[in-house]
Amino acid sequence: MGAVHGSAEAVRRRPGMVPRTGGYVPLRDYAVIGDGRSAALIARDGAVDWIGLPDLDSPAVFGAVLDADRGGRFLLEPAVPHRSERRYLPDTNVLETTFVTPHGTVRVTDALTLRDEVALAPMRELLRRVDGVSGTVPMRWSVRPRFGYGTRTTRLVRRAGVPVATAGTDALAVCAWDAGEPVIEADAISGGFPAVPGRSALIAMPFAHQEPLVLPARAECEARLERTCAAWRRWAAARLPTGRWHQAVMRSLLTLKMLVFAPSGAVAAAVTTSLPEHLGGERNWDYRFSWVRDSAFTLAAFLRLGCPAEAHAYFWWLMHASQLTHPRLQVLYRLDGGTRTREETLPWEGYRGSSPVRTGNAAAGQTQLDTYGELLQTAWLYARATGSLDVDVSRRLAEVADLVCATWQEPDSGIWEVRSEPRHFTQSKMMCWVALDRAADLAGRRLIPDRNLARWNAARHEIATFVETRCVSPRRRCYVRSAGSEDLDAAVLLGHLHGYEGDVHRVGATITAVEQELRHGPFVDRYSGEDGLRGSEGAFLACSFWLAESLARAGRPAQAIDLMDELVSLANDVGLYGEEIDPATGDFLGNLPQGLSHLALISAACALDTAGKEADR
Structure with missing residues (x-):
């Protein structure tokens, strides 16, 4: 992935009308209704x-x-x-x-x-x-x-x-x-x-x-x-107020509400398919599904902002959908909870000549171990908010924890769904740790069966040992993308945000490394190194918001606020975000509106607001 450079100043909103090029308008010039x-x-x-x-x-x-x-x-x-x-x-x-x-x-x-x-x-x-x-x-x-x-x-x-x-x-x-x-x-x-x-x-x-x-x-x-x-x-009007970035948070929440499929409660990742992450490249995917990887951010946003009905509906959709493949998780599910996601190609030219145009998503069949951490984190958040879990759900969650104990040592495709050889991705291992930690906590609260608690705790310790010995750069003393690698991955920040109790100095060193090597102005690349696909991509917006939240949690609120202000200004004229931004031009890339971008904004804004209130005490 080549270096990119830019600043919020370079991508200010375009005034007036932008003419079509070959029949297409810039993706930044779209609004959505639903x-x-x-x-x-x-x-x-x-x-x-x-x-x-x-x-x-x-x-x-x-x-x-x-x-x-x-x-x-x-x-x-x-x-x-x-x-x-x-x-x-x-x-x-x-x-x-x-x-x-x-x-x-x-x-x-x-x-x-x-x-x-x-x-x-x-x-x-x-x-x-x-x-x-x-x-x-x-x-x-x-x-x-x-x-x-x-x-x-x-x-x-x-x-x-x-x-x-x-x-x-x-x-x-x-x-x-x-x-x-x-x-x-x-x-x-x-x-x-x-x-x-x-x-x-x-x-x-x-x-x-x-x-x-x-x-x-x-x-x-x-x-x-x-x-x-x-x-x-x-x-x-029924939503809870937020702080400094209230308008951006409310627009993100209203956008998220449009992504909620009312008949089931599922939340779509985006409303489109095959909008390119790189013009002319092959990174064109169908995002009209609901990803387990987004579940914890989704439930947290609904709970924090006073959307109990949406939180309840989404949690039960997730429980019903995952039951179809229990105890293993499919990476993504249809909005009706189904598992049919066969990937096919349409005979269309693609946005500005970016083909193929796909329907369905073959990533559904990948192994992504991080999803188990997301599922248990989501259940943990729901249980903390409601104080209870259904008996059948409790049993199934315990069985998911058992599966994590049996599978965490396997390589996987990771959160970024690489279509090359599976690896031992650091973020996946961290989320396996989170899965077992949340299972142990739920068992301690007598919300799920505790018959295998000792096994969960032992495996959790083994995972931590693996991460702290094999997923650290000896030179930079930070967490790396995968075991034995020197590449960086912004998704490693998610382990910290979701509760992985890593070495505090390594967490700080990872934040610094991401800033120095993956960040360019307000933009953050997903990772360094290869992923098995042709072509480059833009800066992944969710990663920028994850960095802002990580800075706030690491006791660097001033830097977090400055970054957040820049990121909020990168929305289009009606407050929407795509999946990625081309730092050189400000053009949106990828499917839109991108639920994960808006979820990451909400999470970062709430974290910074909480950090500010705690600092004022």
Whole structure:
């Protein structure tokens, strides 16, 4: 991995409009809306370039972010030159885009509405309201659906005078009011109209899958939009206050809420697949699954910020999903808790030519020993918050601890899911120690059976001996990436953050080594050394937040605050983060919005807030 250099100053938010290059906008220019079942990416120019329907992990109906020509999109924009500004309506996941043109100004409000459980409502519904602010602005729109990642034949017809696109058991309608007469073309439904002050246009796109397609009335759509805004605000108002970075934390929490798959309680890693970690490279993965590696951060965030319902739902989803493979863990699970994650390739060109475009994720079949530590840490956090565990869950957790005793000495693919020869990764061993430490603590609280407590304690001691003798650089006296290596790995910081009781001097030396060799400005690389894949990658944002939290816990709050301030400024114009950032350009890389980036922000902000309060005592 080559060295990268940069600073927050070099990646400030871009004002106005950035033109498309080859049909693509920078990933930084996307916002996301969601309804707890699906999610859509909306570009700064007003195009919906991604949505999976009916669910977040379903095949895309709009996929232009991965193939500008064949992917399909929902375009809505002024028909004249323009620039734009965006925001989320306060305390909501409803997006507002203001277009400024030489002819006047127009405002577009976008939402995936929350379903009305009383009245008959569409299965899914995308609403786009256009309000004239000043002058007369000519607007144009077109809907080009591509069902099943563009692999299915789309029929365009009219039902009750409304244009409808169908493919098999999927159907979507385009209902337009004061938005021009919809015209059915060869592969699209389109229209145009003048936006003037005092008049609102509305375009609704109801969707149905294996059920009747509901064609709503305008008044119903308007009412659902208002109820959706009100529901988001009620939810946000019930959350606990945070400190210095409250706005960034709340936006991250609202983003995390969009990644919660409401029917099951699972939390998706991202809403997209195959957005590249390196333009033109092969590091393009499907992130529309729930990773066990994110579980402790997820539960901790819900508990810290006053989301008990989400914490409970997520914990029980994790327990049910992991039961399917018990006692072994699968690295990731489907949002419905299933284990089918076969990796396949789509015939799309990929974002700006970055192929392959994948669905499914072969990493599910890897051995990643750190996941056992994450699972036990999550159960430990849940038990501390609730004071109890289900009897069957208690038994299963004890059996997981037994498995860790039997398998911790095996090499694995590690948290970064390397697709080369398995190794003895330090972070994996540390998390095995955490697994047994949490199991012992739960047994001491009489929350899980203690019949093998002596075995757990003995194995925990053996793991600590392995880490402290074989996973340390004699030269730098810090923890290294894997046994016998001199490479560094920012993920080793997670062992410290999750409670591995390593040598305090080695922890400090590791923080210093990460700062000196993996950090460049506010950016932190994941690791040094090879990983078996071609091409480089950007700086991994979660690692930067882990470093900030580690600095705070190591008694270096001033440095932690400075780094945190820089990191918060790296969000895009609506407060979102991708997986990685190119330090040289500020471009987002990887899938987005990235749940782990937002979880790491929340964890670091809460840790720094706690450290500040303790220092003031």
